[in-house]
Amino acid sequence: MSEPHIVFQDVHKSFEQKGSQPVIALDQVNLTINKGEFISLLGPSGCGKSTLLNIVAGLDKQTSGSITVNGQPIKGPGNDRIVVFQESGLFPWMSVLDNVMYGLLIKKVPKEEAKERAMKWLQKVHLGKFANAQPHELSGGMKQRVAIARALVMDPEILLMDEPFAALDEQTRMVLHKELEELWYETKKTIIFVTHNIREAVILSDRILLMKTRPGGVKSVFDVKAARPRQATDSVLVNLESRILVELEQEMEKILKEEFGHDYDLKKDSLRGDSDSHLGSDI
């Protein structure tokens, strides 16, 4: 299972800005993602995690360095790499079924077959009943399921997910985590999952890349060695979550200092609440 799928070599990306220094979104990223791996990019906003995803998707281009998929450099978007965005981006002028069929018809799949495959995937995300509904009739979680079905029906090798559950409520998100884990287990796709939610990353991923800012890039890598299907209460996960939080706090402090000036100090432990710091003081 450790066959390299996506390889990043010295990937660098900077954005030109009028009248000031170019912003370095990604600096010297070296990374190998294996086939069938579920990898999360975790970090505060502005750390280049979405930029990295967009480059793999072919929607953006790196300034220098190389990225290869199966040994081939990326040339623009392709239907072997499908993106699921934070907002579902369903086309409101099409029915749910037509939305899912959209990509298949571009691939020149015959209409009848496309319909069949789209229905199959809609059923897999438990929305078979809503095939003829219009997108506005669905809830946020349902829309996101359709978006996932629309991506997976294309049978891409790589699924790119850009904070796909960030706009959903906690309960819906937990349900979708389970569903995504099952779908991933069944299809064995390589998944790159961008998020700023530590718990989400810990529950879903094989590997977590913690990203840093200014310059953007990979700060550290965590392997998640917990059995699947995952439980949020698993001690390995809880432990890992707090380890990541410590590193993330350092990163946050850096950003806050830059935004508020150098006299700002994010007190250690203040994020974890006062009840903890109170412990033992009465003994």
Added chain:
Amino acid sequence: MAILIAIWEAISKFEIFPAFMWPPLIIPNDPGGVTILKTFISGFTGGQLLEATYVSISRLLVGFSIAVVLGLFLGFLIYKSKLIDDTLGFFVSTLQSVPNIVWFPLALLWFGLGVESVIFIIILGATLSLTVTSSAAFKSVSPLHIRVARTMGSSGFHLFRTVILPATIPQLIAGLRVAWALAWRAVLAGELLGGSGGLGTLLDMGRSLQAMDLVFAIMIIIGVVGTIIDNFVFVKIERSVLRKWGIQTVK
């Protein structure tokens, strides 16, 4: 409505204005005299009004169709290229502020007295307005939809046909409605001045014959045609699109 008609008839009966300036609507002032209703009916049975209406509407359709194609095309160019936006886009919005009938003397010089001149100012008026609205509509297409389509492998004309055009339909319909009203005005103004047949020319004839009954009958037709198309074509399409998209619940 009934009150308005009654007031009209009263003004006519008391001859506040001479009868040729203010003809009765339904009840003739002297037995067998002219009324607007009578002129209206005889105009239709005699074919004179019917034919003029047909001529005007068919000109409108020809001019408007050409304007839609041209307007969408120019709007797309402005959306696509920053350079064209800065040059042509600015030019178009300047021209748009010129009432299209101002072009008529020029049209007469270029195309002569006839159908061509009328169609020219219809196209001019509607195209400019549509260029402005369609380019604004294309620019407002959600980048998310475009990215979704591109990641699925759509590009070029396919992207335009399946995403950009359908995404702008609600705005385009609103734009078409405005352009249509401009075009309908242009038809009548052109015919009124250009004398090439149609309702506008008939209106001018009514004026020179001092037949206000004819003038009023034609004004009624103009209003009715405008209302029918606006209410039964555009409003209907607009409602069904908005309902399908869930933008607005049915009133």
